Amino acid sequence: MTFPFAKEREYFPILNEKIQLSSCSQSALSRQVEEAIAAYMETLRHTGMDWNLWMDKVEEAKGHFARLINASVEEIAVLSSVSDCASSVATALDFSGKRNQIVTTEMDFPSIGHVWLAQQKRGAHIQFIPAAESVIPLEYYSQTVNEQTLITSIPHVSYYNGFKQDVRQIAKIVHEKGSYLFVDAYQSAGSVKIDVKEMDIDFLAAGVQKYMLGIPGIAFLYVKGELAEKLEPVVTGWFGRVNPFAFDIKHLDYAKGARRFETGTPPMVNGYAAAASIGMLGDIGVQRIEAYLQNLSSVAIAYAEEKGLRVMSPLDLNQKAANTAIYIPQASKAEAILKEKGIIVSARNDVIRIAPHFYNTEQEVMAAIDALADLPAGL
Numbered sequence: 001m002t003f004p005f006a007k008e009r010e011y012f013p014i015l016n017e018k019i020q021l022s023s024c025s026q027s028a029l030s031r032q033v034e035e036a037i038a039a040y041m042e043t044l045r046h047t048g049m050d051w052n053l054w055m056d057k058v059e060e061a062k063g064h065f066a067r068l069i070n071a072s073v074e075e076i077a078v079l080s081s082v083s084d085c086a087s088s089v090a091t092a093l094d095f096s097g098k099r100n101q102i103v104t105t106e107m108d109f110p111s112i113g114h115v116w117l118a119q120q121k122r123g124a125h126i127q128f129i130p131a132a133e134s135v136i137p138l139e140y141y142s143q144t145v146n147e148q149t150l151i152t153s154i155p156h157v158s159y160y161n162g163f164k165q166d167v168r169q170i171a172k173i174v175h176e177k178g179s180y181l182f183v184d185a186y187q188s189a190g191s192v193k194i195d196v197k198e199m200d201i202d203f204l205a206a207g208v209q210k211y212m213l214g215i216p217g218i219a220f221l222y223v224k225g226e227l228a229e230k231l232e233p234v235v236t237g238w239f240g241r242v243n244p245f246a247f248d249i250k251h252l253d254y255a256k257g258a259r260r261f262e263t264g265t266p267p268m269v270n271g272y273a274a275a276a277s278i279g280m281l282g283d284i285g286v287q288r289i290e291a292y293l294q295n296l297s298s299v300a301i302a303y304a305e306e307k308g309l310r311v312m313s314p315l316d317l318n319q320k321a322a323n324t325a326i327y328i329p330q331a332s333k334a335e336a337i338l339k340e341k342g343i344i345v346s347a348r349n350d351v352i353r354i355a356p357h358f359y360n361t362e363q364e365v366m367a368a369i370d371a372l373a374d375l376p377a378g379l
Helices: 031-046 051-068 082-090 110-122 138-144 167-176 257-261 268-284 286-306 331-340 362-373
Strands: 076-079 101-105 125-129 149-155 180-184 203-207 219-223 324-327 346-348 351-354
Touching: 031 051, 031 268, 051 076, 051 219, 051 268, 076 082, 076 257, 082 110, 082 180, 082 203, 082 219, 082 257, 101 110, 110 125, 110 149, 125 138, 138 167, 149 167, 167 180, 219 257, 268 286, 286 324, 286 362, 324 362, 331 346, 331 351, 331 362, 351 362
Parallel strands: 101 125, 101 149, 149 180, 180 203
Antiparallel strands: 076 219, 203 219, 324 351, 346 351
């Protein structure tokens, strides 16, 4: 097919030197993000301090993310990581009653599982849903979630192999049992269409450094509007107050909407970067990106199998996002070898993840697979 993003590819200088296929871990740096970071640094250099301007930029980033997932700005909180988002939600829940079960999956990123396990000291009972041949059948949710489940935590897309779940159907199953639904969208936001209203999601968290084209250090938490007012997180800070600038140390109140889940000073420079990167995604259109990445998935699967490599991702494109995982027992060593060749991929356990974005070409995906096929025997 004709490469549809030739103009946009020029935004990413590294692509003139290297093949970067690591969006499941860190996307390529765009000129827009680089310029946004420089703009923040200029405010430090020339004005010393400009809190109003900095907060306006963070709010701009929040607004871009809200539009990306079809939420209102009042339903979005800004934190520093997805782990922070999950912890903020977890501490707002009460596990002292009969509904004290947390259902999570063995395909969640470990730090999410750790957040839920930490709630055992507060009375929570944890139930893990296993994977079956690197996917989670829908019926596993029906079999596991019950009337004691307070919250069900799922990854929209698996960090390990790119398995994409049917969030709307899972929401229907868990809500029928009275459970909340928490979605980790770190591996999907920016590359897969997300509509929190249509999907009926209660909580969704996503960081910016992967498919949202930003840098580490900032994450967004969506909390369904009618739900936020019912919860009071224990993990808190001055930006979670009604008026952060009241400086009232003896009065603990909670801001309206999702802002009550915010904690300390937002990461300002990351806010600048996020405003630029997510704004760019909004201009390009995630649906266009998703359609193109599905084509790259098809190319990656077919070419890897042609080269005799073992694909660990789902072969059904309806169950797969951008990440194509290739079985390589010593994946970390393989990642280092490819890096020396100018090909940036990401290792996890026993797989190399080839994770393109819209700026990548079919030829780059095939070049990475050629490099994997050429690895020394036994690696």
